[in-house]
Amino acid sequence: MRVLVTGGAGYIGSHTLLELMAQGHEVCVLDNYSNATPEVLNRVRSLSNGTVTDFTGDVRDPAMLDEVMQNFRPDAVIHFAGLKAVGESEEKPLVYYDVNVGGTLALLHAMDRVNCRKIIFSSSATVYGEPVYLPYDEAHPTAPMSVYGQSKLMAENILTNWAKATPDASSVLLRYFNPVGAHHSSRIGEDPKDIPNNLMPFIAQVAVGKRDALTVFGDDYDTPDGTGLRDYIHVVDLARAHVAALNYAENATGARPFNIGTGQSYSVRDMVAAFERACGHTIPTKLAPRRAGDIAAMQADATRASQELGWNAEHGLDDMTASTWAWQSANPNGYDS
Ligand code: NAD
Numbered sequence: 001m002r003v004l005v006t007g008g009a010g011y012i013g014s015h016t017l018l019e020l021m022a023q024g025h026e027v028c029v030l031d032n033y034s035n036a037t038p039e040v041l042n043r044v045r046s047l048s049n050g051t052v053t054d055f056t057g058d059v060r061d062p063a064m065l066d067e068v069m070q071n072f073r074p075d076a077v078i079h080f081a082g083l084k085a086v087g088e089s090e091e092k093p094l095v096y097y098d099v100n101v102g103g104t105l106a107l108l109h110a111m112d113r114v115n116c117r118k119i120i121f122s123s124s125a126t127v128y129g130e131p132v133y134l135p136y137d138e139a140h141p142t143a144p145m146s147v148y149g150q151s152k153l154m155a156e157n158i159l160t161n162w163a164k165a166t167p168d169a170s171s172v173l174l175r176y177f178n179p180v181g182a183h184h185s186s187r188i189g190e191d192p193k194d195i196p197n198n199l200m201p202f203i204a205q206v207a208v209g210k211r212d213a214l215t216v217f218g219d220d221y222d223t224p225d226g227t228g229l230r231d232y233i234h235v236v237d238l239a240r241a242h243v244a245a246l247n248y249a250e251n252a253t254g255a256r257p258f259n260i261g262t263g264q265s266y267s268v269r270d271m272v273a274a275f276e277r278a279c280g281h282t283i284p285t286k287l288a289p290r291r292a293g294d295i296a297a298m299q300a301d302a303t304r305a306s307q308e309l310g311w312n313a314e315h316g317l318d319d320m321t322a323s324t325w326a327w328q329s330a331n332p333n334g335y336d337s
């Protein structure tokens, strides 16, 4: 298929490009590089030995979208372009709604103008909010606790209504759990621009000597070691879930959410211990109070993705930490290395 990948120069998008090309799909990227660098696509091209058409522009810009659609004529779109920092979303709610909701709306309008009917959307486990039960299945109530989560749920609702009202349309809503890890080549990986918000890139920067110590946000949760539990998923498994979703969308109509996680959860202390095994030295930590808005535990029931997409996570915890360490140590300054 011809697949337009918005936000394709980002962390998850870049890994997905490689998996799409490996399966023979033709790809085109639209990215405004607000959280990425064009160097990513150079590396994707050299790793795949393939063609990546790219456009620099904003997913909210109708004229830009029309130019991309007219030139590339996609059969399907994978929509990664968006903002993802939970804390920042509370400070800049309008920016988050504009990009995450407005961007999705503009994209659907542009797809309508060229009769493109298939879309895979980057949603998040954060749409569920405080667990009523765990593991979360897709029928779990949705009650996001941040502006970021609200913006993802609003976009899901728009995509659901669009798919219902549009003949032959399919919206596949992938609710990611916690993506970590890097491509086995160590040439692409996660490269946060500022201080990392997330656990794994922070640990990696401590391990490589860029930061002194990891701050553990709370050890008084109702979990076995008191620290937060999350369902971490290797980014290459997550990338493959998009290929599976694309195959599904080809013959599907309507909208359908899918949890994309492993069904296993690990604590902050588990992640530190696993990273220490990978890098061979101690990761200094210091304890701080709980981070506002954090919940104790999250875990996916990914049965639906297994049964309906034929997708299952294949990489375990040691693959996640080893690949992160290989990427971080080979590229201590990310794509500027
Ligand atoms: P990322 O920031 O690395 O990638 C997003 C890409 O979109 C970047 O290349 C950025 O430059 C681009 N972009 C942002 N705004 C844009 C705009 N207005 N127009 C065009 N391009 C734009 O993030 P990621 O981790 O790869 O996440 C991809 C998607 O998955 C996001 O929508 C994110 O909300 C969602 N998601 C991420 C996580 C996670 O923990 N990484 C978890 C759940 C969901």
Ligand code: UFG
Pocket: 084, 085, 086, 124, 125, 126, 176, 177, 178, 179, 197, 198, 199, 200, 202, 214, 215, 216, 217, 218, 227, 228, 229, 230, 268, 291, 294, 298
């Ligand atoms: N943590 C620390 N220290 C840090 C960073 C994180 O102790 O420096 C802890 C957190 O308190 C939490 C765990 O590590 O217990 C994971 O935190 P992350 O920030 O890595 O991930 P979150 O689960 O908070 O959120 C992430 C993304 C969201 C996405 C969600 C999906 O940031 O965008 O996963 O599950 F929606």
